[in-house]
Every structure is written in C-alpha cells, then in structure tokens.
Amino acid sequence: MLTSSVRQGSCRIPSTSRARSAQTFRAFYATIRNLRQSSALPEPDDANPSDKDFIMSILRANPSLRDTRSYLASFGPRPQPPPRPPVKPNEELLPTATPDHQSKQVIPPDIQQEPRSPVVASILNPIQRRTALVKIQSPFTDRQLESIATGIVYLEKLGLVSVIVIENDGLPKGEDGERAALVEETMRVVNALEKQGAKARPVLGAVVRLGPKPGDEEFSDQQPFIVPEAHTFPTDLVHIRSALRAGEIPVLPPFALDSFCRSVRVDANDVVAALTRGMVEAAVEDDHKGADDINGFSDEVDLTPLRLMIINKEGGVPSYARSGMPHLLVNLDAEFSYIADTFDSQWHSSHPTSLSNLSLARTCLAYMPPSSSAVMVSHRSPSSLIANLITNKPAVSSSLPHALLQGNRKLTPHTPTLMRRGLPIRVIRSMADIDKQKMKALLEQSFKRTLDERPFWGRLEKHLDYAIIAGDYAGAAIVTRESDTAPETAPITYLDKFAVLPSHQGDGTVDFLWVALHDESYGLGLPFSANPNGGKEGKGEGCDLVWRSRADNPVNKWYFERSTGHLRMGKWVLFWCDAEMRLKTTEGRRGSAGLSYLENWEHGRLVKWANVIDGIPSSWKK
Structure with a gap:
C-alpha cells in the first residue's frame, strides 16, 4: 500500500514579498480542488503570462493528493510553536480554579498572546522559498x-x-x-x-x-x-x-x-x-x-x-526503447552506463549534449537531497516545469504498458526527461540470497500488517521464481510459480508481493521496480526489455503475469492503468498482464482483421487463474 512521505522545509521569504507570496499560495491551494477536471485543458500562450495562464498550468499538472501534500510540505507555511507567555518581573501569580476554589477570576486578555485567526495566520505566515x-x-x-x-x-x-x-x-x-x-x-x-x-x-x-x-x-x-x-x-x-x-x-x-x-x-x-x-x-x-x-x-x-533544470533545444535524452523518443524517467544508479552504451551514433548530432547533461545530473543529484530530481526539457515545454515542481514525476509514467506509451499523444520529441538518483536493481532467484529480516521489515512497513513468517517463508521455499530488490530492500517484487491440483496444468507466474517502503514512495522507486518486473515477465523477449537489472536482460520468452488485490485497495487505480485486464472475485480483484511478445505475434498474424475475438490460448485461462489464486493462503497474521 502506497503512502506519502512528508518533508518539512525551514526558510521563509523576505518581508517585502510576503503578501504577494501568501496570496499566490492561497490561490494555488484554492485551485487544487478542481485538478481532476483539467487533463484536457488547452495549452496557453507561454509568451504572454497572466494569472489565468498560471492557474491553467497548475491545473494541467493534475497532481494527486500525495503530490499536493508533498508540495505543501516543502513550500507551504510551516506550523509555529505555541507562544510562551511573557514572564514579567515581580508579577504576582493569580490563583486558578481548583476543586476547593470554585470562584474563577476573569483575566483581561493579553493582546500579544491572543490566538490569531486562521485567515490572519495564513497572511502573516508566508510560503517558504x-x-x-x-x-x-x-x-x-x-x-x-x-x-x-x-x-x-x-x-x-x-x-x-x-x-x-x-x-x-x-x-x-x-x-x-x-x-x-x-x-x-x-x-x-x-x-x-x-x-x-x-x-x-x-x-x-x-x-x-x-x-x-x-x-x-x-x-x-x-x-x-x-x-x-x-x-x-x-x-x-x-x-x-x-x-x-x-x-x-x-x-x-x-x-x-x-x-x-x-x-x-x-x-x-x-x-x-x-x-x-x-x-x-x-x-x-x-x-x-x-x-x-x-x-x-x-x-x-x-x-x-x-x-536541477536543464533547458535546451534538444529536449530529453533519446531512448533506445522508443526509437529515439525521450526517456521518461531515468534511474541514474542503475541505468547511467547502459544509456551511454546504447546511445545511437546519429544522436550525437541531433542531441550533442545529452550524455554530458546526464553526467551533470548524476553529479549534482549525488549532493542534493534524495527527494530531489533533475529534468532535461526543451524550450518548447516551459509549462512542464510546473508539473515537475508540483508532482516531481515524469510527464508520462515510464511503468505504463509499452503499447500505451507508444500511442500516447503526450509523448513527443520535446517530452522532458526526469532523472532521479535512483537505486540499484537486482534479481534474486534463490531463497538463500534473500535477507529475511530486511524483507520482513519491508513487507510489514509497506502493508502495515504483521507477517505470518513460518508459512510465508515455507511457501516461498517451494514456489519462488525470483525476487526483484531495489536498493537495500527499499522495495521488492516477489514472483512465484503457482499451479492447481491438476498435474497436467502448467504453473502460472504470480506476483505475490509488490512493496515499497513508505519513505521511498514518491521518489520513483515504484516505477523503477515495476519496469524491472515488466522486463522479467510479460515484457521479456522484446528489445526494450534489455535493461541492466541483473536479470535475463531481455533474453527469453515472455509470460503472462497474474496477481490479486483487495477490492478496496486504493492502489487498484494504479494497477488498472498497468494491467491488460481485470476480473472481480468477491473481495478480490484479479489483474493480469499479457505477454507482450505473444500479443505482437497475434497482432501481426491478424493484420487488419482487428482484435475483436478470442484466441485459442485465451479460452479458459481466467477460470484457471481464478482457481489457482483463490487457493493461495494469506501471508498475514489475523
């Protein structure tokens, strides 16, 4: 379950700018309520800024509640400690009411100590810079x-x-x-x-x-x-x-x-x-x-x-996975060398400073706070800087299905590239290589439940396919091979756990982990899955990935966007991602016939998945 991580800033604007900054903050705060209706707003004329254009740029960023809280934690007014009553010399202490002393003296209020109204406090307590x-x-x-x-x-x-x-x-x-x-x-x-x-x-x-x-x-x-x-x-x-x-x-x-x-x-x-x-x-x-x-x-x-913002004419770093279209999100710790090695020779003329700017981002982010990011953006996309500031996310999520990314109208040669310090990604295929104490801490902090250790580890000993670890157990995806009682039934690839520490939710770890999961399962076998995550590096045949989530899980919206389909099963929702190589083969065979009928390999698989998943025991203590 994903939770927000709130950071508190520490500095304020000069007194000469307080009124203007506080007014801007209140306008931004009031605008947040209507953000969900802003996804299709037209692009304003960037050369003629006005209050309307400014608000439209905020709306177009479409931040989530987590994004808004994170922004306010960094730039909103910080809470003031309660004022201490002044101690006046030689002042007699007035009696207070006790059970034995029922009469209560009325003390005139001290104007300096009278609580400020929320409106006055919001004006006098400006946003931080x-x-x-x-x-x-x-x-x-x-x-x-x-x-x-x-x-x-x-x-x-x-x-x-x-x-x-x-x-x-x-x-x-x-x-x-x-x-x-x-x-x-x-x-x-x-x-x-x-x-x-x-x-x-x-x-x-x-x-x-x-x-x-x-x-x-x-x-x-x-x-x-x-x-x-x-x-x-x-x-x-x-x-x-x-x-x-x-x-x-x-x-x-x-x-x-x-x-x-x-x-x-x-x-x-x-x-x-x-x-x-x-x-x-x-x-x-x-x-x-x-x-x-x-x-x-x-x-x-x-x-x-x-x-760190790098504004140029080139735009983002061209990606080998998108035929030269920009990378959306770069995990510098895991991907820096691989991006340099796969940089096409023709990009040296069309994007001559991409690699040097990538190196600059890695150097700067090593000194900056872990929550910081760098963005490489074209001069044609100045309003995207607003979205980066408020959401600290790429313009389009890198963990969305590849077919959806290819057809996304937001993905253009001028789409910015967001760069994070990131974490190393590694794939573990043996239970002996898993640090059980760190994995337990990760799962319990992420799901906020107590792990039933003995049956959980025992089941993984029998069914573990692999685990993908981000950093020092900042996040993990555990994948198992599950089958029903019929011996002739082929096992399914099941995403047993997908967890990220609360302190790393919102810093890109979720997307980094899901991209690695894609490359090891349903995306395997395609050129854009050959990422350096310590796994198969794109070599092999992809398989369908199946998982379940509770029907009331707020993360389901995120799963809906990344899955091929879903099936409601009472208290559970069954999700799956089809093997992308098989989909491409099917699409090529059909030609212009469309995708309106079931293939032979699709018949009966939902029933099989439901039966298998329904029999998987809970991992948590009741």
Missing part, C-alpha cells in the same frame, strides 16, 4: 527566451527561485570577444525575466573557483560520479545570497577564478556542479548557525537545491 539550479543552453531567439522566462517566473510564484547559469553552445571557447558575448547573453536572459514581471540580477563576477576542492583528490577515484572541476565556498556565495534576499533571480555567466585570480570562461556544467555542492554545504552551515530570528521569520532562502 526554495532554490533550483537552472542551466540555460543558449543561443535562443527573443521569442524562445520569453517562453523560458515564463516557466521560470511561474516557478517563482510557486516558491521555487531559480539560480541560473548561462551557456552558449554556439560560441566556441577561446574566440575573441567570447566574454563580452557571454555577458550580453546573460543580460538578454535578465531582460527576458524582467519583461515577464520577475526581478533578476546579473552576477557577472566569478562565484566558483577553478579546480577540484582541496582534499578531493584522494577521494575522487572512490566516487561513482564525476567530481566537479570547480568548487566554491559558502563565503563565495555572497552575491547569490544578496540577490535571493532581495527577491531577485541571480543569473550567472560560466566564469571561474583560476589560480592567478583571473576570471576565465569554463564549461557551464562545472559551474552548475560546483554551485550545487557549495549551496548544499552552505545550507548545512546555515542550519548549524540557526537561520531564524527570535520572531520565527528569516530573510534567508533555503539554499539546498530541490531541482
């Missing part, structure tokens, strides 16, 4: 910059303030006048933001220092990611802090100080990576010092980046 690092890969036309600025301004209205680093892919390094050209490009972005109603500040001086941070050399070989070729210290971020305190968006060219204290042009990826690490370290230092003043308010913005 968090930061995002944004890399803009110029050159762009004025119209394209307007579109990009619109998305960034929308994010600021929702509490996410961008720290922007400019790159100009059309300006070769070492050319005469490159510094002036980069400064000019920076000013174009600043002007575009201000035309959309934002305040922006160019930070033209170098904020990062060239070279690895002192002490990194001895640990660089031990890191699974590329250590930045630049670094910064908390004291170097004074100009960025100043801009954020003033309610301005800092915009930086890709400059760094070399060993002779000269400002030189460097790769923007090095600047972004150095800023990510430096801002995280500065935020930790702020936490140790204590950012809030005695009144509970602070002009500081939480420097810990929640998002």
Whole structure:
C-alpha cells in the first residue's frame, strides 16, 4: 500500500514579498480542488503570462493528493510553536480554579498572546522559498527566451527561485570577444525575466573557483560520479545570497577564478556542479548557525537545491526503447552506463549534449537531497516545469504498458526527461540470497500488517521464481510459480508481493521496480526489455503475469492503468498482464482483421487463474 512521505522545509521569504507570496499560495491551494477536471485543458500562450495562464498550468499538472501534500510540505507555511507567555518581573501569580476554589477570576486578555485567526495566520505566515539550479543552453531567439522566462517566473510564484547559469553552445571557447558575448547573453536572459514581471540580477563576477576542492583528490577515484572541476565556498556565495534576499533571480555567466585570480570562461556544467555542492554545504552551515530570528521569520532562502533544470533545444535524452523518443524517467544508479552504451551514433548530432547533461545530473543529484530530481526539457515545454515542481514525476509514467506509451499523444520529441538518483536493481532467484529480516521489515512497513513468517517463508521455499530488490530492500517484487491440483496444468507466474517502503514512495522507486518486473515477465523477449537489472536482460520468452488485490485497495487505480485486464472475485480483484511478445505475434498474424475475438490460448485461462489464486493462503497474521 502506497503512502506519502512528508518533508518539512525551514526558510521563509523576505518581508517585502510576503503578501504577494501568501496570496499566490492561497490561490494555488484554492485551485487544487478542481485538478481532476483539467487533463484536457488547452495549452496557453507561454509568451504572454497572466494569472489565468498560471492557474491553467497548475491545473494541467493534475497532481494527486500525495503530490499536493508533498508540495505543501516543502513550500507551504510551516506550523509555529505555541507562544510562551511573557514572564514579567515581580508579577504576582493569580490563583486558578481548583476543586476547593470554585470562584474563577476573569483575566483581561493579553493582546500579544491572543490566538490569531486562521485567515490572519495564513497572511502573516508566508510560503517558504526554495532554490533550483537552472542551466540555460543558449543561443535562443527573443521569442524562445520569453517562453523560458515564463516557466521560470511561474516557478517563482510557486516558491521555487531559480539560480541560473548561462551557456552558449554556439560560441566556441577561446574566440575573441567570447566574454563580452557571454555577458550580453546573460543580460538578454535578465531582460527576458524582467519583461515577464520577475526581478533578476546579473552576477557577472566569478562565484566558483577553478579546480577540484582541496582534499578531493584522494577521494575522487572512490566516487561513482564525476567530481566537479570547480568548487566554491559558502563565503563565495555572497552575491547569490544578496540577490535571493532581495527577491531577485541571480543569473550567472560560466566564469571561474583560476589560480592567478583571473576570471576565465569554463564549461557551464562545472559551474552548475560546483554551485550545487557549495549551496548544499552552505545550507548545512546555515542550519548549524540557526537561520531564524527570535520572531520565527528569516530573510534567508533555503539554499539546498530541490531541482536541477536543464533547458535546451534538444529536449530529453533519446531512448533506445522508443526509437529515439525521450526517456521518461531515468534511474541514474542503475541505468547511467547502459544509456551511454546504447546511445545511437546519429544522436550525437541531433542531441550533442545529452550524455554530458546526464553526467551533470548524476553529479549534482549525488549532493542534493534524495527527494530531489533533475529534468532535461526543451524550450518548447516551459509549462512542464510546473508539473515537475508540483508532482516531481515524469510527464508520462515510464511503468505504463509499452503499447500505451507508444500511442500516447503526450509523448513527443520535446517530452522532458526526469532523472532521479535512483537505486540499484537486482534479481534474486534463490531463497538463500534473500535477507529475511530486511524483507520482513519491508513487507510489514509497506502493508502495515504483521507477517505470518513460518508459512510465508515455507511457501516461498517451494514456489519462488525470483525476487526483484531495489536498493537495500527499499522495495521488492516477489514472483512465484503457482499451479492447481491438476498435474497436467502448467504453473502460472504470480506476483505475490509488490512493496515499497513508505519513505521511498514518491521518489520513483515504484516505477523503477515495476519496469524491472515488466522486463522479467510479460515484457521479456522484446528489445526494450534489455535493461541492466541483473536479470535475463531481455533474453527469453515472455509470460503472462497474474496477481490479486483487495477490492478496496486504493492502489487498484494504479494497477488498472498497468494491467491488460481485470476480473472481480468477491473481495478480490484479479489483474493480469499479457505477454507482450505473444500479443505482437497475434497482432501481426491478424493484420487488419482487428482484435475483436478470442484466441485459442485465451479460452479458459481466467477460470484457471481464478482457481489457482483463490487457493493461495494469506501471508498475514489475523
């Protein structure tokens, strides 16, 4: 059963922006009620932002209740501790009513201690402001910059303030006048933001220092990611802090100080990576010092980046599984090397920076909080940044059936690619390799029930086919081979348990786990199932996957979207996914005859599945 994980932020907006931010928060909160009716709303003109366009962009994101709670936890007003009554010197303590003292004195209320009404509290307690690092890969036309600025301004209205680093892919390094050209490009972005109603500040001086941070050399070989070729210290971020305190968006060219204290042009990826690490370290230092003043308010913005956004003309990372259409969700821990190995040679010209941006995302996310994400998006899709902020999910779920993804109108060459730090995925085929204590803890926390251990492990000893483990038992899918009493009946592939720790629900683990399950069962045998999950890597013949869920399980909506079909069986719902290779073979044989009649292999299978599943005992103590 999936539950939400709520995180609490810690910083507030400056007093000069409180009224506007609180008003925006209330508008967003009031809009949430009608989100379910917004899936077919038309795309507004991104170049002409207005309050209507802003609300339409929020509606189009269509967040779930979990998404809304997660957003409010990060950006909504945090609860204030109850005020302590002031202690006045030499004040006589007034008697209170006791069983022996029935008379009750009426004390005039202290105006300073009188509770605030919810409306007043919502105005005086503004939304929190968090930061995002944004890399803009110029050159762009004025119209394209307007579109990009619109998305960034929308994010600021929702509490996410961008720290922007400019790159100009059309300006070769070492050319005469490159510094002036980069400064000019920076000013174009600043002007575009201000035309959309934002305040922006160019930070033209170098904020990062060239070279690895002192002490990194001895640990660089031990890191699974590329250590930045630049670094910064908390004291170097004074100009960025100043801009954020003033309610301005800092915009930086890709400059760094070399060993002779000269400002030189460097790769923007090095600047972004150095800023990510430096801002995280500065935020930790702020936490140790204590950012809030005695009144509970602070002009500081939480420097810990929640998002990394890479805006370019290419869009997302092309996928081998979708004939060059973008990856939807990338598990960097498990898929990074495989994506690089399967990167088609022709994509080096159509998507020249995809792999370097993928590497940048892996480096930055290694320093950012586990709930953070990176998104690679085309300048044509600025409003998708809203959806990423509110839901922290890809535009289309990567765990949906492949046929549905192929025909989905939302999947275009400009669909963004969402990247998460992710978890390693491995397939276990022996009970001896399963850590029973960790598996028990995972199942009980996920289902909120007590496992009946002895019969459960005993049944797995006889019927286990394989188990897919995400990370250190952050999630697991247990698949068994089940059959009825008839000896001639072939066993079915049964999804016995699908569980994710509550702390990892909403961070992509569910989709990563289901994609691996697809590749090992009903998707096996197709080219797009050859993922590096430690299993069969696409080699073999797919099989039907069957499972059951209680009729009142709120997760059933998610199952309905991913299954081929379902059958209601009293308190249970039987779900199944047909082997995709067999479906493709059947479709090819039928040609234009359609799919309106049953195949021979479909007759009687529902009865067989129902009989088998009905006989599987419960795994839980009553």
